[in-house]
Every structure is written in structure tokens, then in C-alpha cells.
Amino acid sequence: MEVIQNSSVSLGTTDIKVAPVGLGAWAWGDTMVWSYGKGYDDDDIKEAFNVSINKGVNFIDTAEIYGKGKSEELIGTFLKATEAETVIATKFMPYPWRVTKNSLREALMKSLKRLQVDRVDLYQTHWPFPPVPVKRWMDAMADAVDDGLVKAVGVSNYSKDQMLRASEQLAKRNIRLASNQVEYSLWRRRPETSGLIDTCNELGVTLIAYSPLAMGMLTGKYSPANPPPGIRGKRYGRNKLVRLEKLTGLMRELGENHNGKSPAQVALNWLICKGSVPIPGAKNAEQAEHNAGALGWKLSDEEVHLLDRESKK
Numbered sequence: 001m002e003v004i005q006n007s008s009v010s011l012g013t014t015d016i017k018v019a020p021v022g023l024g025a026w027a028w029g030d031t032m033v034w035s036y037g038k039g040y041d042d043d044d045i046k047e048a049f050n051v052s053i054n055k056g057v058n059f060i061d062t063a064e065i066y067g068k069g070k071s072e073e074l075i076g077t078f079l080k081a082t083e084a085e086t087v088i089a090t091k092f093m094p095y096p097w098r099v100t101k102n103s104l105r106e107a108l109m110k111s112l113k114r115l116q117v118d119r120v121d122l123y124q125t126h127w128p129f130p131p132v133p134v135k136r137w138m139d140a141m142a143d144a145v146d147d148g149l150v151k152a153v154g155v156s157n158y159s160k161d162q163m164l165r166a167s168e169q170l171a172k173r174n175i176r177l178a179s180n181q182v183e184y185s186l187w188r189r190r191p192e193t194s195g196l197i198d199t200c201n202e203l204g205v206t207l208i209a210y211s212p213l214a215m216g217m218l219t220g221k222y223s224p225a226n227p228p229p230g231i232r233g234k235r236y237g238r239n240k241l242v243r244l245e246k247l248t249g250l251m252r253e254l255g256e257n258h259n260g261k262s263p264a265q266v267a268l269n270w271l272i273c274k275g276s277v278p279i280p281g282a283k284n285a286e287q288a289e290h291n292a293g294a295l296g297w298k299l300s301d302e303e304v305h306l307l308d309r310e311s312k313k
């Protein structure tokens, strides 16, 4: 299989190198939003993993809650069957009943077991939920780094201020915050206006862009005539789908300038141009291969500008 040559990027200031596009594993085992088992199964997921790795996509994002652990379990099995170098990120969910520092360690040990590894490359707090202050989780993260269980520390869904607090707390233990994973796409550009991107740049923190295809909407396959199924259908109602059609129309047009790249590939490439690392979800080999096609080329500044303008509407 052809390996697309890409320059890799570092996660924050760490020496962990990842391809500029990663792979999200939320749908791997999830029945609430993604209908795991209907239309795609473990064999499809295994192929999505293998195709991604073969195409040079080495960064895989999961979480303890995805499919209630199933996503991590599947990744653990796939890792056992490959010699390829991967970068695995998972997440700790600060449920309200998890109030002690030790609860992070307990969750981490379970994740490591499911992933069948001794150490995870990137460990992230999934949400900045109360009541536990950011400081306590960062102390627990620092302990995990010191004990060799975690290579780099990230956060997710943290605001600018929460991220600054996390960064300051880790700095007391000589650890640099590596990443903040937030929703960012041509459909959702809040990280630009909230100042989050500027602060990430100042701190040397990588912005990992989740739902980079707006949960599939930026692929151009959904429309008012063909709305998405399930919960996504409620989130992206008719009005939004009408607006999205205009945007995906421009994406399709610009893709033509690059040997017929698709809206999905343009959406991901736009995020690379913005300096973030998108982690599109893929349910099967076809989607994985397609998304890897966002690598190895670049939109021009003018095209990025056109997309900026259209998506603001």
C-alpha cells in the first residue's frame, strides 16, 4: 500500500511526533451516537485502523468512556498485531463522584490494561468539570508522568483560562502542557474568536481539533434531502444543513484545484493550514483512506481565505 510522505508535527514542545492528521476512535464501540454494530463492525474498525497506519496516520485518539471501554480494548488488540510506531492518546473523565487524585490513577491503570500498554503517549482530562479544581487533576497527571505511566499531558474542552491554570500547575512540576483538544472545524470556529488559539500558540500547546468534519456534515454527503441519522439529525437540523450545502459547494470547487480533493479532505486540510491537528473519526477502511488523503498537499492562502469568509456566513 502507498505511504503518503508527510512532514510530522510535534505534540506541544514534546518530542512526540505525529502526522498532521490523526484518527478519532469515538465511534469504535459507541451505540449512543454512532450506532456501532449497525452498518459497521469490529472487522471494519480493524481495517480503518490498519489502513490509517499504512497511510502514515499514526496518532489515534480514544477515551475511557468511548463504547464504555470498548474503543480502548479494540485499539489494544490492534496494537498487539502491528509493529508500526503509533502515538496513542486517551482520556480521563472527571465524573462528579471522582474527587480524589487517586481516582485519576485508578482510571489510568484500567485504560492501560485495556490498551495493553505500560504507558500512554498522551493522557488528557476529558472535560473541566467541577467540583475538582484543575490543579488537583494536573497534580495527579504529573504524578503519572513521574511514575512513567504517561509520556505527555493534555487537556480537552478547556477554556483559555482553564488551560492557563493547567499549564501553570504542570510547570511547577517541570512539565509542559502538550495539547488542548477542542471542537474546531470550518463549521465551528470558536477557538479562533475566543482567543484559545492565540494562547495555545503562546504556550506552545498543540490544538487537537475534534469533530473536524462536524460529525460527518462537512463531507457533503448529508443534505436537507438526506439528513444524518439519530442524534446527529437533531443537532444538525434543516436550516443548518441548508447553510452547510453552500459551504460544501465551495469546498468541492476548491478541491478541484487539487486533483479533485473532496469536501472532507478540504475540511481537514484547512485545519492543518490553521496549525491544528484534526482527528477525524473513521468507521471503515474507505473513510480512513479518504481522510488520509488530506495529507501530502496544501490549500493556498487564498483558498484558506475564501473558506474563512464563506464559513463565517
Ligand SMILES: NC(=O)c1ccc[n+]([C@@H]2O[C@H](COP(=O)([O-])OP(=O)(O)OC[C@H]3O[C@@H](n4cnc5c(N)ncnc54)[C@H](OP(=O)(O)O)[C@@H]3O)[C@@H](O)[C@H]2O)c1
Binding pocket: 023, 024, 025, 026, 027, 034, 061, 062, 126, 156, 157, 181, 182, 209, 210, 211, 212, 213, 214, 215, 216, 217, 219, 221, 264, 279, 280, 281, 282, 283, 286, 287, 288, 290, 291
Ligand atoms: N474531547 C472531546 O470531548 C471529543 C468530542 C467529540 C469527538 N472527539 C474526538 O474527535 C474524533 C472525531 O470527532 P467525531 O467522531 O465527533 O466527528 P468527525 O470526525 O467530524 O466525523 C466522523 C464521522 O463522519 C463520517 N465520516 C468520516 N470520514 C468520512 C469520509 N471520509 N466520508 C464520509 N463520511 C465520513 C463518519 O460517520 P457516518 O459514516 O455515520 O456519517 C464518521 O464517524 C472522535 O472520534 C474523538 O476521538 C473528542
